[in-house]
Amino acid sequence: MIWLDLMLVGLILGLAWRCVHAIELMEAVVVFVALGMLVALAWARLQAPDAALAEAAIGAGLAGALLLATLRQLPAQAVRPQPLHWLWWGLWGLFGVTLLWAIGSILSTPVSLMPWVNTHLPEAGVSHPVTAVLLNFRALDTALELAVLLWAWMAQRALGESPDTSFHPVQGRVLATAVKALLPLMGLVAVYVLWRGSSAPGGAFQSGAVLAAAWLMLWLADLPGLDPRRWSVRLGWLGGVMVFFLVGLLGLVQGIGFMGYRPDQATGLILLIESAAALSIGLLLASMVLASLPGIKGRRA
Amino acid sequence: MTEWGLAALVVWPLLWGALTLVMPVRWAALPGVLGGVFFGTWVLTWAPQSVALGGWLPPLGLSWRLDGVSQFMIALVAWVGGLSSLYAWWDRSLPSAFWGLWLGVWAAMNALLLTADVFHFYVTLELLSVAAVALVALTPGPAATRAAFRYLLVSLTGSMLFLLGVALLYGRYGVLDMLLLRDAMQGDGITALALAVMTLGLMAKAAVFPLHGWLPQAHAKAQTVVSAVLSALVIKAGLYGLLRLWLDLFAPLTSQPDSQAGWVLALLGTVAIFWGGYQAFRTPALKPLVAWSTVAQVGVLVLALALMVEATTRDSDGLTETLWRGWVWLVAAHALAKAGWFLAAGTVQKRAGETRLAGLGVALQRSPLSVFAMALAVVSLAGLPLSMGFLGKWWLLSLAWELQAWLWLAVSLLGSLLTLAYGWRVLNLGLSTGHGAEPLTPQAPLQTVPTRLDAVALILSALSVLGALGGYWYWEAGA
Amino acid sequence: MTALIAWLGAGLITLGLMFFVAGTVGLLRFSPSINRLHALTKADTLGLGLVVMGLALQAPAVAVALKLVLIWSLALVSAALVSHLIGQSLCAQRRDP
Known part of the structure; x- marks a missing residue:
């Protein structure tokens, strides 16, 4: 297995190198997506399936879609990477070696918070330790991460509209029919991934990524879907953050403390937060990609 | 009661900032700003205290710590931010997207000043950077966009370096709470490396020489009120972090x-x-x-x-x-x-x-x-x-x-x-x-x-x- | 019996991998994009099908085997759909300039 891991590491480093040094931006984006998939594999090898799922869905999938959508708006050009001064090579090399040494010496004395997590897992309302940490023990981290996503979308909106360039319209009904057929399945997967998060790898971010993909496919097939002028969609963007913090305040009312749950209500409240968060994440991610795609306004108006 | 106040310091501006997406912007901004000033002033009357969020004590949970430094800094953010908001209210050339982004900056600053957890500090830095960079990009035109992009790259690199330091600390000590970390701290190489990369990251965010290159462009090209809050407050987030690192968290090392x-x-x-x-x-x-x-x-x-x-x-x-x-x-x-x-x-x-x-x-x-x-x-x-x-x-x-x-x-x-x-x-x-x-x-x-x-x-x-x-x-x- | 099934499974996976290699070579070497698409879909459908069949033979439970088959059929649908879209885009590009 060590040889496979070394191969994986080699491939990741090689692809990262290629991504940075690609002459054409298109090539860089494609390599970046491939890199994301390999990093997801690396997470899986590190026995972090939650991170692997998120990396594959968001790091490779949706980030790739965003990059491709942005690429279409840029004028065709080749970037010639600046050769790096040898001094920088030396500095970065030194930094890398130091880091390797540090990681090596950390590995010899493993410490972590896992014992605490396992001790308190029965009171957390969920049985999957990752979900317990993200949604209960360190809930404010996750709530603010959701806020980061919301503010990233706010930032994108503030930057203005994409230029309107035309698309090749899709001929025939193949795409629309297939999307219609696949949609219920995607919804099912999203709900399943969300539900599964309480006891096994999965959760709001992964489920939201599936939802975002479903919305994007609806749009690609020119079916009625996501219209940012609709109130429900706008409310959906902030639903996750709102619900998360309102439940957090509920903890204060009940005397548990800010961002706390009563142990007997934890399961239900966590599921409520995760559902709202998954919807929000899906809507936000899909909106981000759609807003970067040229021609969105012309097609919906 | 003060726990309500502490929660409001973060939740109030954040929720009203989010609401600017669905409400008439100024209707959401007005209560957001007024509440921010109110809670930020009220904080001066509270006793210094620690709050374990959700009732989970560190090292498992994350906690907020209100001490003298954070009290006065929060009040400073409230007053400078409040007066700058007054300017923004009267400034007709300002795009309405300003308000949501600015309330996000405010909430992130308050959360950053309250937290006693190194990882949570990173999360607040991230929210702060996203909103602050977008504020610079509010100015139309390629020059401001370029300045904002440069700010984004430097700020993200800074965040990553800080996160790297957090990872090293967690790997070495297995805890993320600042007080526990300080008590466990040893004078070994990994700790020194963590201090170095975290300092470097915060220096990039605070524009400390020689990592200041992004600042003159970003602050000069931004909208007037944005320049004011970035220069007066957002920079201070990095400096406050440096204070916490050098005189509190890593004190066993630096002193x-x-x-x-x-x-x-x-x-x-x-x-x-x-x-x-x-x-x-x-x-x-x-x-x-x-x-x-x-x-x-x-x-x-x-x-x-x-x-x-x-x-x-x-x-x-x-x-x-x-x-x-x-x-x-x-x-x-x-x-x-x-x-x-x-x-x-x-x-x-x-x-x-x-x-x-x-x-x-x-x-x-x-x-x-x-x-x-x-x-x-x-x-x-x-x-x-x-x-x-x-x-x-x-x-x-x-x-x-x-x-x-x-x-x-x-x-x-x-x-x-x-x-x-x-x-x-x-x-x-x-x-x-x-x-x-x-x-x-x-x-x-x-x-x-x-x-x-x-x-x-x-x-x-x-x-x-x-x-x-x-x-x-x-x-x-x-x- | 189990050994036989294991060997059969391994053989099927190896065969599937060969299709993947051939498909990748085709993707890299063929010149018009339509031909590349052809090579790619061979790897996707037949190669993945054989790998899935091999894995299903070694699966610990029927439910796992069925899930593998579900994955394969979804990959089939998406491969057909994507090829269709890429083909359309190629045709449109040929007409455009």
Whole structure:
């Protein structure tokens, strides 16, 4: 297995190198997506399936879609990477070696918070330790991460509209029919991934990524879907953050403390937060990609 | 009750900021800002305390810690932010997207000042960077976009370096809570490496020389009120982080008697003072001048940090009341003065429709309130007697005196002189009657800009001088 | 019996991998994009099908085997759909300039 891991590491480093040094931006984006998939594999090898799922869905999938959508708006050009001064090579090399040494010496004395997590897992309302940490023990981290996503979308909106360039319209009904057929399945997967998060790898971010993909496919097939002028969609963007913090305040009312749950209500409240968060994440991610795609306004108006 | 207040410090601006997406923007912004000022002021009356969020005690959960430093910093954010919001409210050229982003910055600042957890500190930094970068990008045009993009890259690199340090600390000690980390801290290589990368990351965010390159562009090209809040407040997030790292979290490392690391900070601060001052003295345009002045003033604050670190190596009291009170005072004086100066500078530039100093003469002379605001800001930044900045400089000089650090004492005096020099460039234009015998005539008709904008700038600058009156209450009654 | 099934599974996976290699070579070497698409879909459908069949033979439970088959059929649908879209885009590009 060590040889496979070394191969994986080699491939990741090689692809990262290629991504940075690609002459054409298109090539860089494609390599970046491939890199994301390999990093997801690396997470899986590190026995972090939650991170692997998120990396594959968001790091490779949706980030790739965003990059491709942005690429279409840029004028065709080749970037010639600046050769790096040898001094920088030396500095970065030194930094890398130091880091390797540090990681090596950390590995010899493993410490972590896992014992605490396992001790308190029965009171957390969920049985999957990752979900317990993200949604209960360190809930404010996750709530603010959701806020980061919301503010990233706010930032994108503030930057203005994409230029309107035309698309090749899709001929025939193949795409629309297939999307219609696949949609219920995607919804099912999203709900399943969300539900599964309480006891096994999965959760709001992964489920939201599936939802975002479903919305994007609806749009690609020119079916009625996501219209940012609709109130429900706008409310959906902030639903996750709102619900998360309102439940957090509920903890204060009940005397548990800010961002706390009563142990007997934890399961239900966590599921409520995760559902709202998954919807929000899906809507936000899909909106981000759609807003970067040229021609969105012309097609919906 | 105070736990409600603490939660409101973060939740209130955040929720109203989010609501700007679905409500008429100003209807959401008004309660957001008013509440922010209210809670940020109320915080001064609360007792210092720790709150374990969700009832989960560290190391499992994350906790908030309200101490003197965070109390005064939160109040500073509330007041400078509140007055800047007043300016923004009256500034008709400001895009409405400002409000949601700005409330996000506010909430992130409050969360950052409250947290006692290194990973959560990183999360708040991330929210702060996203919103702050977007604020810079609000200015239309490629120049501002380029400046914002550069700010984004530097800020993200800074965040990543900080996160790397957090990962190293977690790998080494297995906890993320600052107090627990401090108690467990050993003087080994990994810890030193973590300190180095986290310091580097925060230095990039605070624009400490030599990582200041993004600041003059980003702060000069941004909308007036954005420049003010970025220079007065957002920069301070990185500096506050440096204070926490060097004098609190890594104190067992940095306060060892043979530790010389503080001098590196002092050296960087010194170079920043001179380089920033020199650039401010020769830049041709007004807002870049003010932005370069920020680079220099960050140098002063870093120099002060270095002297504080040196002070803790000499006696074992750690971060004493005198030390942090002095530093926070210095920060507050700079924040008020810089916000006032930027608002005044932006107003004058708007009136003239011109950024170069050479073309601003007439507009300056038609904006007496703004010129007065700039004059007061320069007075406070240079630390002339009877101003708030003076008390801060006095504290800094007496600290250097006690440490017998004559070189740094001379540096901070020279820094004041430089501040007067580049400040005079602006004031001279506003006070002289013309070049030689010729009276000044406007090159272009002046834009009509309401005088109340000048007035807001003047209030902030006046506070940066009159704040000295609060000195007794702050230094004596609090001690 | 189990050994036989294991060997059969391994053989099927190896065969599937060979299709993947051939498909990748085709993707890299063929010149018009339509031909590349052809090579790619061979790897996707047949190669993945054989790998899935091999894995299903070794699966510990029927449910796992069925899930593998579900994955394969979804990959089939998406491969057909994507090829269709790429083909359309190629045709449109040929007409455009």
